[in-house]
Each structure stands twice: as structure tokens, then as C-alpha cells.
Amino acid sequence: MPSDATTQDNSLELLGKASDEVDPELVSLPDPPRGERRVTLLVLAMTAAASGAMVVSLWRDAAYAFSASREADLGELRSAPASAFAPNAFVQARGMLGAAGAIRYERPFAADSFRVSPVAGRPDVYVEVRVPAGEETSRYVPPSELHGRLMRFDATGPRHRGLRAAIAERTGTPVPANAWLLVDGEAPEQARWAVALVAMFLGFAMWNAAAIARLMRRVRS
Numbered sequence: 001m002p003s004d005a006t007t008q009d010n011s012l013e014l015l016g017k018a019s020d021e022v023d024p025e026l027v028s029l030p031d032p033p034r035g036e037r038r039v040t041l042l043v044l045a046m047t048a049a050a051s052g053a054m055v056v057s058l059w060r061d062a063a064y065a066f067s068a069s070r071e072a073d074l075g076e077l078r079s080a081p082a083s084a085f086a087p088n089a090f091v092q093a094r095g096m097l098g099a100a101g102a103i104r105y106e107r108p109f110a111a112d113s114f115r116v117s118p119v120a121g122r123p124d125v126y127v128e129v130r131v132p133a134g135e136e137t138s139r140y141v142p143p144s145e146l147h148g149r150l151m152r153f154d155a156t157g158p159r160h161r162g163l164r165a166a167i168a169e170r171t172g173t174p175v176p177a178n179a180w181l182l183v184d185g186e187a188p189e190q191a192r193w194a195v196a197l198v199a200m201f202l203g204f205a206m207w208n209a210a211a212i213a214r215l216m217r218r219v220r221s
Contacts, residue, residue, distance in 0.1 A: 037215065040215065041212060041215055041216075044208045044211050044212050044215075045208070045212060047204065047208045048204070048205045048208035048209050048212070051201040051202070051204040051205035051208065052201075052205045054197070054198075054201040055198055055201045055202050055205065057157060057158055058157060058158070058194050058197055058198050058201070059198060060088055060151070060155055060157055061157045061191050061194030062191065062194040062195045062197075062198045063088060064088050064090075064149060064188055064191045064194070065188050065189070065191040065192050065194060065195050066188070067088065067089060067090050067188040068090060068188075069090070069187075069188060069189075070090075071090050071091055071092040071147060072084075072086065072089055072090065072091045072092070073091070073092050073093070074091050074092065074093040074150075075093065075094065076093070076094050076095060077093045077094065077095035077119045077122055077125055077127075077146075077182075078095060078096075078119060078120065078121040078122050080093070085150060085180055086150065087150070087151055087152050087155060088149070088150070088151050088155070089149070089150050090148070090149060090150075090187065090188055091146075091147075091148070091149075091150045091182065092145075092146065092147045093146045093182065094144055094145055094146065095119045095120070095122070095125075095127070095144060095146060096119070096120045096144055097117035097118070097119060097120065097127055097129075097142045097144075098117055098118050098119065098120040099117070100118075100171075101117065101118045101123075101167070101171045101173050102115060102116060102117035102118070102171075103115070103116055103166060103167055103170045103171060104116075104131075104136065105163075105166065107159070111133040112130050112131055112132050112133050113130075113131045113133070113136050114128055114129070114130055114131065115128070115129050115131055115136075115142065116128045116163065116167065116181075117129075117142060123176060123179075124176045124178070124179045124180065125179065125180045125182065126153070126167075126175070126179060126180065126181050126182070127142075127146060127181075127182045127184055128160075128181060128182070128183045128184060129142050129143060129184045129185070130184070130185055143184065146182055146184045147184065147185065147187075148182055148183045148184040148185050148186045148187070149182070149183045149186040149187075149188075149191075150180060150181075150182050150183075151180070151181055151183070152178065152179070152180060152181070153175055153178075153179045153180070153181050154178070156181060157194075160181070163181075164179075
């Protein structure tokens, strides 16, 4: 009778031969879908980049939601010193809005219209007021007491993208460099929508980045 050691040696030898043989079923399997994986990585990278871009474009709106709820008083806009202006601040001010250089525009899903006018005697300060539906007529008088958000034209978010170019195109007068825009009626609590969007897009970007990292680890292994 063969000993246990001999039997064990024979078993190991058979296992070694079996491992050296090529399984025809494995050979017949298709190659890994590398093209589809590349497409998946590309889509994930584009989605992460787009989400990151949205976070960058909305972060000022989200930051305004955490501004002080107490308004900073600028006084008369025509004579207010430049040092009193602070970007992305909740302010109150007084001023007469000029008719020359003003434009009117509408937004999707909003029944009201919007009018942007320069302050009379202060061409580097513009004010956006919301005009209720049906009141945009030749007799409309814009308010002189203003309460809202103050920001640089160069730092406006997606809702005001292209506004500067539209003013220059329609009025023939370019907006001065470092000009200010006061959005009347926009309080900090009204910007909470931006906080929710920033959190959502940031989550998208992080999830897609994590998915890309997992796929890359599988490719390297």
C-alpha cells in the first residue's frame, strides 16, 4: 500500500499539471470591455467637472445666505463713498434711478419682469428692481428706498450671466469697470436655494470622483 506521503505527493503533482493546462472555456471568454470602461471614466470625469463648475459659480450665492441679517446703511447712493461698498452684502440705500441706460428683461418661470437702471449721477452703480406683472408701463416709477444685495458686476452668479453685455448692447453704453449691482428685495434668507444646490452638486462631484478612483484601482490590479 502506498504511504500517505506518497499519496500527498501524487495529489500535488496532479494539481500542478492541472494548473498548467489552459481551460478552453476561459480562453473562449471575450476580452474585458476596456472601451466601455474608458467611456464610463470619461462620463464620470465630465460629470464631476461640471458639478465642480456649478459649485464654483454658485458659491457666492450660497455665501450670501449666511450674511448678516442686519442691513448696512449706505445712505444716498449718489454721494456714498466707495469705501462704504462691500461685496455680497445686505444693504439699504436711497437713490433715484435713471431712465437712460436702463433695460428690462424677463426670466423663465417668473411672471414678473426685471428692470436694471443706473443710479442718477452714479454711473458705476446699477440697481435691479422686480416689477410686478401688469405694472410695467410708461407710468411705472421705480422705488427710491432700496433694500437688497450688493455685489460686483464681475462677481454675479448664473442668474445675471450676460447682463453686462446685454446692457452695453441695448443701450450703447458699456458698464464701467468695477461697477456695482444692487439687487433690490433680495434678502439673505432668499438665497438658501443656492446652499441646497451647492450641497447637491458637491455631492455629485465627490461621488463621481470616488467612482473614478474605484475603477482606476480595478484597471491597475
